Amino acid sequence: MENKKSISKLFLICVFGYTLIAFTANINAQESEKPESVEDSSDTVLEDSKMGKGKKDKKDYASIKEFIEDGEFKELNGFMNILHETEEDKYYLIIEEDKINKEFIYFAYILNGPQDVGASGGSMGDGSILEFRKFKDDIGLYKINTKYKYE
């Protein structure tokens, strides 16, 4: 009887030991594969940063005057000054510090258009109250809620 028990114990130990070895072998296989892929991806990131992808054309300008001198611009002065780069047809807006966090009225109307589609000259669009605010490193535009309030 005791002999039978010791044989079954030995069998269980063998089975347990085999499964333990098998699992550890799998884990090792995964560990040896993973770092290679991680190294590969980090290498590509490093290469991209060395190449300076997407940052080649950009320059850091010290002042707006320097920026204007670097290209061909048409100035549209008004409540906020607009710069129109005529070569690439790009628009820039100059916002003064005192106009940030300050509400202003946006109003649009149709200058000219075919009457058949309802775009007759002088038709008014939806006006709104807007505000520029600092948003992280950039500037964010917010539309102020004028329709709903809670009291």
Add this chain to the structure above:
Amino acid sequence: MNDSNKISQSKLTNIIEAFMGRFKVVVKEDNKYLISADKLFLSEMLTSVTPNIPKSIWNIMI
């Protein structure tokens, strides 16, 4: 105002300002910011011009 009321609890959601867009600062001076405004002037961000008509109805109209 009853703060236990569900409408009262959702007041911030109902009266919050709409965030319309984010503009990259190209040049920063002491008291001036020059931002790229293509999104503002060359899109329908501020005023919608394109008719917002479902395609099925648009086909019937034409």
